[in-house]
Amino acid sequence: AERLSLYAAGSITVGALLSFMSPNYRTTAEVPKDDARITSDYITYESPKGSGTIKGLLSLPKDVTKKVPGVVVVHENRGLNPYIEDVGRRTALDGFISLAPDALSPLGGYPGNDDDGRTMQKKRNRDEMLEDFIAAFEYLKKHPN
DSSP: OHHHHHHHHHHHHHHHHHHHHSOOHHHHOSSOTTOTTEEEEEEEEEETTTTEEEEEEEEEETTOOSOOOEEEOOOOTTOSOHHHHHHHHHHHHTTOEEEEEOTTGGGTSOOSSHHHHHHHHTTSOHHHHHHHHHHHHHHHHHSOO
């Protein structure tokens, strides 16, 4: 019984540690999706030298009437997860137009959890992904704002 409780205590500790290391996207978003100060919509753009059609989150200050600087928000090895979407919205609050592409678009897009996203991203060709992000930059250059 003593040995069993040692294993149980160890697994609880590991589980607790893992929960501290994993992001809780519901409580960490700084800018809500429906924030009235910005416009934030999913768009698609073409990546002719990359993997074709890419989905991304385009965010900009509300009622912008002039050209503003653009930022491509590049995600880590997980895809366009809620944290990266939030970074895009925060960037818009700072007066920029931002495009946060999902490099997992050719594989169906961000799967809803970071572990599966990491696994999926390993399947992508790095050169194609680079071209997909370069195409995002080109999209922003042509954007009217």
